[in-house]
Amino acid sequence: MAWNEPGKDKDPWNNDDKKKDQGPPDLDVIFQKITDLFGGLFGKKPSSNNGNNGANKFIILAVAVVLGTVWFVSGWYTVKESDRGVVLRFGSYHSEVLPGLHWNPKFIDRIIPINVAEFRTMPTTGFMLTEDENIVKVALEVQYRIVAPEKYLFNVTDADNSLLQALNSSLRFVVGHSTMDDVLTTGREIVRQETWEMLEKIIEPYDLGIEVVDVNLQQTRPPEQVKDAFDDAIAAQEDEQRFIREAEAYEREKEPIARGQVKRIEQQAQAYKEGIVLKAQGAVARFNKLLPEYHASPKVTRQRLYLEAMESVLNSSSKVLIDNKSGGNLTFLPLDKLMSSNASRAAKPTAVSEIETRSRADEKADTDERSASSDRVSRGSRSTGRD
Numbered sequence: 001m002a003w004n005e006p007g008k009d010k011d012p013w014n015n016d017d018k019k020k021d022q023g024p025p026d027l028d029v030i031f032q033k034i035t036d037l038f039g040g041l042f043g044k045k046p047s048s049n050n051g052n053n054g055a056n057k058f059i060i061l062a063v064a065v066v067l068g069t070v071w072f073v074s075g076w077y078t079v080k081e082s083d084r085g086v087v088l089r090f091g092s093y094h095s096e097v098l099p100g101l102h103w104n105p106k107f108i109d110r111i112i113p114i115n116v117a118e119f120r121t122m123p124t125t126g127f128m129l130t131e132d133e134n135i136v137k138v139a140l141e142v143q144y145r146i147v148a149p150e151k152y153l154f155n156v157t158d159a160d161n162s163l164l165q166a167l168n169s170s171l172r173f174v175v176g177h178s179t180m181d182d183v184l185t186t187g188r189e190i191v192r193q194e195t196w197e198m199l200e201k202i203i204e205p206y207d208l209g210i211e212v213v214d215v216n217l218q219q220t221r222p223p224e225q226v227k228d229a230f231d232d233a234i235a236a237q238e239d240e241q242r243f244i245r246e247a248e249a250y251e252r253e254k255e256p257i258a259r260g261q262v263k264r265i266e267q268q269a270q271a272y273k274e275g276i277v278l279k280a281q282g283a284v285a286r287f288n289k290l291l292p293e294y295h296a297s298p299k300v301t302r303q304r305l306y307l308e309a310m311e312s313v314l315n316s317s318s319k320v321l322i323d324n325k326s327g328g329n330l331t332f333l334p335l336d337k338l339m340s341s342n343a344s345r346a347a348k349p350t351a352v353s354e355i356e357t358r359s360r361a362d363e364k365a366d367t368d369e370r371s372a373s374s375d376r377v378s379r380g381s382r383s384t385g386r387d
Helices: 015-021 027-041 053-073 149-154 159-176 180-186 188-203 224-296 298-314 335-341 348-386
Strands: 076-079 083-089 092-097 100-103 109-115 120-129 135-146 210-221
Touching: 076 083, 076 109, 083 149, 092 149, 109 149, 120 159, 135 159, 135 180, 135 188, 159 188, 180 188, 180 210, 180 224, 188 210, 224 298
Parallel strands: none
Antiparallel strands: 076 100, 083 092, 083 109, 120 135, 135 210
16 A cells, blocks of 8 residues: 555654554563563662662652551551440451550551440340230340450350340340239339340350449330329329328337336336335334323324314415403404415405304304203212212
């Protein structure tokens, strides 16, 4: 074919056209150049004699130094105070690092931080069947923390999900072995404790690296359809318990008072008994002392006893006795003192009339006594004359 064939615009002597017609470089040539560069770097002779081999070696060395520096610097990391770092080397567990600044070979080791100070919460809820074939809705949450990061990550596929499944199993087992009244009212604490114990027993063989801190029974209630009836029943039970506590409190309040009253009455009776006994013994002793004197002079002793008895009787009396034998025509009475001491009793005319009446009675008694004595004297004289 001629170079000047019609339809052809290309000049075979034009180098620019040749460059434009060139395709992409051959891959074999590129690989050969790279091999020559690295071969020259490690002391091997390159396949072609190129004047830029020294510059290429320097560039490759600088790039390698930069990459190594970046790789080294990127290997530094920090573990927080609340975390523990789990080191994976080529995907398998290698070690565990404490909080602080550490270095690991990049792209070889992988660090997984695990928070071991945080208290995590896992809730669960659902409708459950009780022992007496009733349905209750129970809401419960468990608080836990990670104590062994290695076990938490690798002993099971998902430790949190395993804990949730164990929690549901434990709660349903305990509720299924409890009555509805226990779950709703008085047995809530027992349900909580038994669920906690059952949960720890279930997760123990799996060794999850988890420590259960607390189990909280948040809500227990019947289904909505019968909620009102159960609320009334629970209110009645609470009222029963409240009345029982009030009765017990009243009993605890009144029992010590009654015991104190009983003790006081017993002591008063004992004191009264001892007082009467001592009083009787004193009366007997006094009588024993008076008996010899009575035998010695009966008349004088009798008169003295009579006067002492009358003095003790009349000492507290508000009446005034007047003896007309004194021979006085005018008698003065302390009426002001009598009135002040007997203000709540009769008035002044009544007191005076009572005094006058008593005086007349005394005069009559004296007259009768005198006539009786004169009769005795006359009888004695008659009997003497007959003798």
